[in-house]
Amino acid sequence: MQVTRVGIPVHNTYTPTVNKPSQIYNAPVTHDIFIKSGNPSFEAYIKTPMEFKQLSQKHVIHCPYCRKPMIYGGLVAEMQRNGLFSGPIIDFVNAITPYKKVLKKGNKQVFSTIARYAQKEPQAELSTVIQSMYSTSIKKLQRQQSKIFGELFEVSKDLPDNLTGSFRAFMRIQHKRLYGIPHQEKFNLKTFTYKISKLAKSISDKKTRESVRILIKPLMEPEFKDLTSAIPKEILAGITDKPLKDKTAEGALRYIIGSIQKYGTQLGRKDIVDLCSNSIKMLNGEAVIVPFSNKEFTHDLARHQLKTLKGSPIYVKMIKIANKLPSSVSDKNSFVVKNRKANSETIGYKLLEPSITTIEHIKPSSEKGVDTLENMALACKADNNERQSLRQYLYLRKWPKRNPQIYFNDIIYWTNKEAIFHPDTVEQMANSFWEQGKIKIDTSKLRGLSEK
Numbered sequence: 476m477q478v479t480r481v482g483i484p485v486h487n488t489y490t491p492t493v494n495k496p497s498q499i500y501n502a503p504v505t506h507d508i509f510i511k512s513g514n515p516s517f518e519a520y521i522k523t524p525m526e527f528k529q530l531s532q533k534h535v536i537h538c539p540y541c542r543k544p545m546i547y548g549g550l551v552a553e554m555q556r557n558g559l560f561s562g563p564i565i566d567f568v569n570a571i572t573p574y575k576k577v578l579k580k581g582n583k584q585v586f587s588t589i590a591r592y593a594q595k596e597p598q599a600e601l602s603t604v605i606q607s608m609y610s611t612s613i614k615k616l617q618r619q620q621s622k623i624f625g626e627l628f629e630v631s632k633d634l635p636d637n638l639t640g641s642f643r644a645f646m647r648i649q650h651k652r653l654y655g656i657p658h659q660e661k662f663n664l665k666t667f668t669y670k671i672s673k674l675a676k677s678i679s680d681k682k683t684r685e686s687v688r689i690l691i692k693p694l695m696e697p698e699f700k701d702l703t704s705a706i707p708k709e710i711l712a713g714i715t716d717k718p719l720k721d722k723t724a725e726g727a728l729r730y731i732i733g734s735i736q737k738y739g740t741q742l743g744r745k746d747i748v749d750l751c752s753n754s755i756k757m758l759n760g761e762a763v764i765v766p767f768s769n770k771e772f773t774h775d776l777a778r779h780q781l782k783t784l785k786g787s788p789i790y791v792k793m794i795k796i797a798n799k800l801p802s803s804v805s806d807k808n809s810f811v812v813k814n815r816k817a818n819s820e821t822i823g824y825k826l827l828e829p830s831i832t833t834i835e836h837i838k839p840s841s842e843k844g845v846d847t848l849e850n851m852a853l854a855c856k857a858d859n860n861e862r863q864s865l866r867q868y869l870y871l872r873k874w875p876k877r878n879p880q881i882y883f884n885d886i887i888y889w890t891n892k893e894a895i896f897h898p899d900t901v902e903q904m905a906n907s908f909w910e911q912g913k914i915k916i917d918t919s920k921l922r923g924l925s926e927k
């Protein structure tokens with residue numbers, strides 16, 4: 476049966492055509508969920524989130540938020556497995572060029588610099604290029620960040636008197652972080668636990684990851700709230716049989732941090748080692764150099780410094796300014812500074828990671844959103860991470876109103892052409908966007924089965 480055009484742009488499949496160093500990036504579709512049009516069969520419908528994600532392996536799907544096309548994570552993993560990120564940059568450049576349009580703004584800028592570098596030094600490694608960019612990038616980044624700090628400082632003059640002191644102290648520390656100046660910081664258990672848990676999740680060796688998780692777990696116990704309190708033996712069961720010299724929470728904490736640091740050293744994970752050694756220095760009252768993080772900055776500003784003002788005009792104003800801080804996704808210099816010590820493999824992955832297709836719950840799980848396809852959408856990893864469990868209509872405010880429709884045009888097009896979903900499923904997905912996102916989706920191009 477003939478497929479009729481539905482008046483939306485023709486989608487090209489991702490088939491690298493230029494300078495292809497090998498066939499591996501042209502990953503074959505291994506699943507059999509796609510069938511020819513005119514022969515829709517219930518068996519062929521996408522049933523699992525995994526199959527839904529795989530849709531972006533074969534077809535261009537635009538993120539409903541940022542409207543950027545996404546890249547299938549399996550493809551990125553395959554590139555990594557094949558050593559593409561740690562080989563000569565010319566191979567990297569040739570392989571990524573066909574996917575350039577998926578790259579986020581900052582990532583694309585970095586990629587362009589790498590591509591230029593590859594013309595001069597095709598055999599260089601990714602990490603070499605990033606290191607060569609560092610001295611210029613750090614200066615530009617600091618200038619940008621200082622400007623935003625200045626704006627915040629101006630607005631902070633209207634803060635209530637009782638908050639001014641702690642805000643200034645907070646900004647002094649952040650300023651030292653920004654310029655890499657050694658300074659004293661109090662150890663904060665919550666911050667440490669949060670950061671180390673996040674880093675631990677990215678440990679690739681399963682056994683080590685589990686050992687580190689076991690080490691972190693006791694830190695949630697109430698005994699650790701006061702570092703001078705005595706630690707009951709049971710809390711350390713499974714961590715150490717030897718009695719610790721210092722039987723207080725602080726003694727146990729030092730032991731735990733020291734043990735995690737050893738794993739970090741074994742793994743060659745500088746991020747883990749740095750976090751642990753800084754934490755020990757903080758406990759000792761020694762000066763530390765802590766890298767500035769815009770995410771952490773905005774989080775601390777909203778959740779701690781301005782907590783009591785939440786929702787007030789000055790709160791909104793200050794958070795809006797803080798959100799202008801460049802991130803490694805939006806800004807080239809920020810990416811370079813953040814990854815200056817990373818190995819080539821990490822750099823390659825980080826350039827593509829924000830664009831990877833992920834599944835997101837239209838109504839968040841934390842709001843009792845269900846695990847069915849009708850409540851799911853594909854979204855790029857950057858947006859999925861940024862939105863977290865924020866209500867969809869709030870997150871959608873950040874983006875042009877027509878973006879969700881562009882995403883649905885993709886879904887509708889392939890549903891009509893390849894019967895990937897029952898039309899009712901798409902209808903319900905659109906309805907979820909209406910209920911949760913307050914965005915009306917036009918599904919009039921969707922053809923019902925009966926019409927075929």
Ligand SMILES: [Zn+2]
Nearest residue numbers: 538541855858
């Ligand atoms: Zn996106």
